[in-house]
Amino acid sequence: MKIAVTGANGYIGRYVLPLLVARGHEVLAISNRVDQTDEAGLRWLEADLLDTEACRRVMIENRSEGLLHLAWYAEHGKFWTAPENFAWMQTTSCLLEAFRDAGGRRAVLAGTCAEYDWSYGYCVEDKTPLAPRSIYGKCKDETRQFAEAFCQANGIGFAWARIFFPYGPGEPEARLLPSVLRSLCLGQPVKCSHGRQFRDFIHVSDAAAALTHLLVTSQKNGAFNIASGEPMRLGALVQLCANHFPEALPIEFGAVPVAADDPPMLVGSAEKLLESGWCPQISVDEGIARYVKHYVDLLRG
Structure with a gap:
């Protein structure tokens, strides 16, 4: 399968790429900065996804069946209240529309444990209420609602990955x-x-393996915690x-x-x-x- 990965240069993205390549997939690694060279099964594409035209162009010109969307504003200590969260909501909408128009079949998007009502402590998908406190959590949850409805309406397999606390190099x-x-x-x-x-806490290698699993192995849809439990x-x-x-x-x-x-x-x-x-x-x-x-x-x- 040809798979597009946004945020490919990010913390989790760097762990996902070799897993997908090892499984024999053709991987399109999308990043706003590229200084790596292509290798067997892996092609780097430089694109500023916040630019609507660039976002649509990279998806249409490099059609993929699968999409793993990891890109988002993530500067430590600032992302909770950053206005960039709203821009990434719009970018995700553009990305999914282009993915659909390019014939995309399954998408996995990165969410966050910050979507949950933290007063519950132990969070279970489809049971624990969603009551995000931060701008970051609210924007992620709004993105999930749109993305899920959009994918259902367009026959695209969809999984939402609520990532907890990955750690590691x-x-x-x-x-x-x-x-x-x-x-x-x-x-x-x-x-x-x-x-x-x-x-x-979940090791970043296990988190990357979970995302890879949801995209290329499991055909189940909906929200999944990326957590150790x-x-x-x-x-x-x-x-x-x-x-x-x-x-x-x-x-x-x-x-x-x-x-x-x-x-x-x-x-x-x-x-x-x-x-x-x-x-x-x-x-x-x-x-x-x-x-x-x-x-x-x-x-x-």
Whole structure:
């Protein structure tokens, strides 16, 4: 199958591409910046998808049967309230219309756990109410509603992937684990919140495999949590990292204040995804061990 992947240069996109190529698909990697060279099964296409004409042109000229739409505004700390969220709603509409006109057959779009009502803590597709608090979450949810109706009306298979908390090499440096690992590697104090919050962490490789599965293996439609289904305290995760550094200073829990609206628990049920045939491959212990080795090697050059 010929598959177009937007956000191909992004954190998750870089993990998805080799999985699709390994399965024998012809992959069109779309990004607004391209400095990679093509290889067998993988062709890079440079396009600013926020430009309506460029968005339509890249889809029509490079017709694909499958679409994995990962591109969105994602600058750490800013995406929650950024006006760019509204622009990406419009871009997604343009993208899907062009995908339909080019003969597209199945689309998987990236959503977010921020669509849920966080007061419920444990989030189950089609059961937990959707009540996004942020502009980001609201725009994602509105996009899902449009995209689902559009695909149903046009005979396009559709899955919406609500991504929880992927971790692993390549994530933005300002996020929790990279900042913790950097401090540990440099022998600096690690300052954290109280660490009692429960979150759902999934290795980025497993998240990429889940997205690939929904696109090319499963024919099931609807919303799916991209989650492990396993609650883990933030403090336990940070301590797991610290355990790989015998000389590390004690973690300074409580040194960073917790936002008033920070949910004590945010975990996704993985049952629906598991029932579709996907299975995670990397435990948190193994994932953190790999991540620590990668980060240490990276800092050592």
